[in-house]
Amino acid sequence: MNAAAPTRRDRALARGFARRFAREPQGLAVAPGRVNLIGEHTDYNEGFVLPVAIDRTVLAAFSARSDRQVRVYSLEFDEEDSFSLDDIKRLKGDVWGNYVRGVAAVLQEAGYRLTGLDMAIQGDVPIGAGLGSSAALEVAVLGAFQHAATLAIDPRDQALLAQRAENEFVGVGCGIMDQMAAVMGRRDHALLIDCRSLETEAVPLNLDAHGLKIVVAHTGVRRALSDSAYNQRRQECSRAVQVLANVSVAGPVGTLRDITSKDLAAHGGSLAGPLARRVRHVVSENERVLKSVEALRQGDLLAFGELLYASHQSLALDYEVSSPELDLMVELARGVEGVVGARMTGAGFGGCTVNLVRQEAVDSFRRRVIEVYRGRTGLPAEMHVCEAVDGLRIIAGADAPASHSPQD
Numbered sequence: 001m002n003a004a005a006p007t008r009r010d011r012a013l014a015r016g017f018a019r020r021f022a023r024e025p026q027g028l029a030v031a032p033g034r035v036n037l038i039g040e041h042t043d044y045n046e047g048f049v050l051p052v053a054i055d056r057t058v059l060a061a062f063s064a065r066s067d068r069q070v071r072v073y074s075l076e077f078d079e080e081d082s083f084s085l086d087d088i089k090r091l092k093g094d095v096w097g098n099y100v101r102g103v104a105a106v107l108q109e110a111g112y113r114l115t116g117l118d119m120a121i122q123g124d125v126p127i128g129a130g131l132g133s134s135a136a137l138e139v140a141v142l143g144a145f146q147h148a149a150t151l152a153i154d155p156r157d158q159a160l161l162a163q164r165a166e167n168e169f170v171g172v173g174c175g176i177m178d179q180m181a182a183v184m185g186r187r188d189h190a191l192l193i194d195c196r197s198l199e200t201e202a203v204p205l206n207l208d209a210h211g212l213k214i215v216v217a218h219t220g221v222r223r224a225l226s227d228s229a230y231n232q233r234r235q236e237c238s239r240a241v242q243v244l245a246n247v248s249v250a251g252p253v254g255t256l257r258d259i260t261s262k263d264l265a266a267h268g269g270s271l272a273g274p275l276a277r278r279v280r281h282v283v284s285e286n287e288r289v290l291k292s293v294e295a296l297r298q299g300d301l302l303a304f305g306e307l308l309y310a311s312h313q314s315l316a317l318d319y320e321v322s323s324p325e326l327d328l329m330v331e332l333a334r335g336v337e338g339v340v341g342a343r344m345t346g347a348g349f350g351g352c353t354v355n356l357v358r359q360e361a362v363d364s365f366r367r368r369v370i371e372v373y374r375g376r377t378g379l380p381a382e383m384h385v386c387e388a389v390d391g392l393r394i395i396a397g398a399d400a401p402a403s404h405s406p407q408d
């Protein structure tokens with residue numbers, strides 16, 4: 001957590017906070033969305049992932065209260081949720097209030113003593129786009145509760161608690177990648193996460209030096225994890241683990257992380273139906289993540305781009321989580337000179353692609369990918385050129401944004 005001067009957007013949120021609660025915020029928690037460069041559907045198999053935290057964030061302006069009430073106002077939805085810390089119930093339906101309630105509930109279950117809070121939230125991470133908007137919300141809220149109650153929580157635990165809020169309170173079975181990126185992302189770096197040990201390593205991207213940009217392209221098809229085949233894929237992976245644990249692979253098999261391509265070649269025959277393909281994706285994707293890190297270290301961005309294309313193929317054919325729209329987006333991107341690599345990103349079935357694009361080709365990407373795609377599908381595709389930013393930041397004390405500022 002490090003301090004930084006408030007932006008216009010921060011101050012606009014402070015004004016929203018002051019209008020709602022008739023006082024100034026004590027601080028601001030900022031948590032980013034993420035785009036996963038490579039390592040898809042590997043996190044819940046204890047594999048490797050390589051996301052970047054992006055400059056699309058959720059902001060939570062907050063002030064502690066002297067009682068046990070929590071009042072949260074969402075600027076985007078123009079809705080308020082309020083609850084007591086002594087009686088946190090889940091709201092019906094897939095509503096944003098549950099993410100806030102869930103974070104408060106898991107923090108208390110873990111033994112942290114919270115204070116009541118007034119909070120105003122605003123985000124510009126596209127929702128349902130596969131860019132980690134839920135994790136950004138959870139982590140920003142967690143940062144607010146933590147700071148207001150002066151709690152010491154290690155970054156890894158912050159991510160695990162935020163994930164637990166989503167898994168156990170909201171009821172969505174996500175892995176750990178999004179929360180880790182929202183907490184520990186680093187400016188101009190990608191974050192290599194070993195989802196078994198939760199060790200991380202910031203890998204320099206050096207995109208400017210290579211004249212490259214990360215372009216996220218939204219297919220215009222929203223996806224919701226809960227109605228997708230996400231849980232089904234997780235179950236398939238668990239079934240495959242059970243089968244492989246009973247045949248003789250080198251060591252014990254707790255998750256697909258324990259399987260190598262050699263094991264798969266020797267024992268894949270025992271996996272029925274689509275299971276062998278599912279495992280092939282996970283095993284090969286883990287290898288691609290490690291090769292990607294190597295390529296980035298060597299400055300071989302072309303090799304990295306090829307790994308992105310290969311990842312897409314594997315997700316489309318072996319893991320079967322792509323969609324005609326995602327495939328079209330990647331195919332169009334591949335035909336544009338200056339696009340170095342492209343793949344679907346996030347859980348799939350809609351949402352976004354991530355593209356590595358030469359700076360001078362960003363305009364042709366807009367014309368030849370986004371506009372052509374819109375023409376062919378009639379869907380409202382959009383693109384975002386993203387920067388890699390730091391994870392959770394708290395702006396407080398003298399640096400906290402105020403509703404009245406001479407800079408406005």
Ligand code: GLA
Nearest residue numbers: 040041174175176177346347
């Ligand atoms: C979603 C989940 C992540 C991860 C990806 C697939 O984004 O939230 O934990 O499983 O899908 O890689």
